[in-house]
Amino acid sequence: MPNDLASWLAYLERLHPVGIDMGLERVREVAMRIGLLDSPLAPKVITVAGTNGKGSTLAMMAAVAGAHGQRVGTYTSPHLVRYNERVTLNGEPASDDLLVAGFQAIEHARLEAPEISLTYFEAGTLCALWCFANAELDLVLLEVGLGGRLDAVNIIDADIGIVTTIAQDHANFLGTDLEQIGREKAGILRPCHPALLGSETLPSSVEDIAKALNAPLFALGQAFRHAPQGEGYWQWHGHRADGQAVTLTQLPDPGLPLDNAATALQALTLTGLCLDVATTQSALASVTLPGRMQWLGQWCLDVGHNPHAAAFVASRIHKPAQGRLWCLIGMFDDKDADAVIANLASRVTDWVCVSLSGSRGRSATSLKAVIEHQGGRVHHCADTPKEGADWLGRQLAACDVVLATGSFFTVGALLEITLPQASREATA
Incomplete structure (x- = not known):
C-alpha cells in the first residue's frame, strides 16, 4: 500500500475505470464493512446539496458553531490547493497522517472478498467519514459533490438536509430539466427530519419531495428570512424546532450570499444550538472561504x-x-x-x-x-x-x-x- 498522501491520491486516481460512477451500492458496502454505518458520526449531522452556495453555507455553519464551542467536522470538495482542505476537524485541515490512516482502513475493507472498486471521490468520502467517526465531534457538516440522491455522501442519514439553490450544472450527469435536478438534490432529505430550502426560487419538486417524506419544512422567505439593518448590517428571523421565533440583529455582512448566511443560522438553530448574538456577530465577521469573492x-x-x-x-x-x-x-x-x-x-x-x-x-x-x-x-x-x-x-x-x-x-x-x-x- 502507498505510505504517503501524494502516493495514495495518485493510486486512487487509477483505481476505478471512470472518474464519476453514480450509485451508492459499492460505497455503502465498503462503509458497512468498516462499521461506518453502525452509529451516528456525531450527535448532529447536516448534509448540504445544491448547485451553488453549498460551500459558503457550510463555512458559515462551521464558523458559527465553532465559535459557540462546538467540535465540528466538515467535508467539502473539490479542494483549491491541498487535498487536506476537504476534511477539517475543529477548523483545521486533516493531517497527512490521519488521511493516510483513513485510506489504509478503507483499502483493507475494499479488498475483502468480493473486492469492490471505488472512484477517487468515493474513497475520499469514506476516508472523511472514517476521520469523523474516530473523532469526538458535536457536529458533522457534509457537502454533496454532485447531485444528491446518488452522491456518495448520501449513504449517511443526516439529521437536517439543506438544498441551497437549483440551476443548470453538470448537465452530462443531471440533465437540464430543473424539476428533475431538484428531485436529485432533494434526495438527501430524510423522512420526518427538517428540510431547509435555502432559496426562494427552487423548483417545486424540492418542496414536493420534502412533503412526501413528511419532513418539517423550513423555507427561506417563510420560516426564516434576512433583512437589511443599516449600512453593512442585517438581521435574521428564524424559528426553533418547537416553533418559537428567534431574531438576531446587527449581524455583519460576511461577504458571502445572505441567503446562505440565513440558511446556516436556521440550520444551527434546528440542531438545538442557542445562538448568542455577540458570538454570532464575531463569527460572521471573521468567516473566510478561499476562492469565494x-x-x-x-x-x-x-x-x-x-x-x-x-x-x-x-x-x-x-x-x-x-x-x-x-x-x-x-x-x-x-x-x-x-x-x-x-x-x-x-x-x-x-x-x-x-x-x-x-x-x-x-x-x-x-x-x-x-x-x-x-x-x-x-x-x-x-x-x-x-x-x-x-x-x-x-x-x-x-x-x-x-x-x-x-x-x-x-x-x-x-x-x-x-x-x-x-x-x-x-x-x-
Whole structure:
C-alpha cells in the first residue's frame, strides 16, 4: 500500500475505470464493512446539496458553531490547493497522517472478498467519514459533490438536509430539466427530519419531495428570512424546532450570499444550538472561504463556474471609477461558457483567457472565440493560469481590478503563486 498522501491520491486516481460512477451500492458496502454505518458520526449531522452556495453555507455553519464551542467536522470538495482542505476537524485541515490512516482502513475493507472498486471521490468520502467517526465531534457538516440522491455522501442519514439553490450544472450527469435536478438534490432529505430550502426560487419538486417524506419544512422567505439593518448590517428571523421565533440583529455582512448566511443560522438553530448574538456577530465577521469573492490586493478570486454563480459575482463586483475591470478566465469544456461570460460581460471591460489541462480542459482560444462573439475584447491567451497572471501583471495600472474566475482549478492555480500587483500608473 502507498505510505504517503501524494502516493495514495495518485493510486486512487487509477483505481476505478471512470472518474464519476453514480450509485451508492459499492460505497455503502465498503462503509458497512468498516462499521461506518453502525452509529451516528456525531450527535448532529447536516448534509448540504445544491448547485451553488453549498460551500459558503457550510463555512458559515462551521464558523458559527465553532465559535459557540462546538467540535465540528466538515467535508467539502473539490479542494483549491491541498487535498487536506476537504476534511477539517475543529477548523483545521486533516493531517497527512490521519488521511493516510483513513485510506489504509478503507483499502483493507475494499479488498475483502468480493473486492469492490471505488472512484477517487468515493474513497475520499469514506476516508472523511472514517476521520469523523474516530473523532469526538458535536457536529458533522457534509457537502454533496454532485447531485444528491446518488452522491456518495448520501449513504449517511443526516439529521437536517439543506438544498441551497437549483440551476443548470453538470448537465452530462443531471440533465437540464430543473424539476428533475431538484428531485436529485432533494434526495438527501430524510423522512420526518427538517428540510431547509435555502432559496426562494427552487423548483417545486424540492418542496414536493420534502412533503412526501413528511419532513418539517423550513423555507427561506417563510420560516426564516434576512433583512437589511443599516449600512453593512442585517438581521435574521428564524424559528426553533418547537416553533418559537428567534431574531438576531446587527449581524455583519460576511461577504458571502445572505441567503446562505440565513440558511446556516436556521440550520444551527434546528440542531438545538442557542445562538448568542455577540458570538454570532464575531463569527460572521471573521468567516473566510478561499476562492469565494476572495480579495488579494487588486485581485478578486471566485470559483464561479456556472451562470448562476457568475450572476452573483457580477452583482458584487464593479468596474473601478478610473481603471479597467480585467477578467482572467479559465473553464472546463463541460461548463456553459457562453452564459457565464454573458453574465460577466456587463462588468468586465478587458479579458485574458487561459487554458486548463486535462480531458475536460477548455482552450484559451475557445474562450476567446466566445467572448469576441459577444463583443468583448480579449488581450491575451495563455497556456496556464500562472502564465496569464504573469502577463496581466505587466499590464496592470494602480486603479485596475482583476476578477479571476471560471473554475476551482483556475483559482487554485493562482492561489499557489504570488499574484502580481500594479507595475505602472494609469495612462490617459
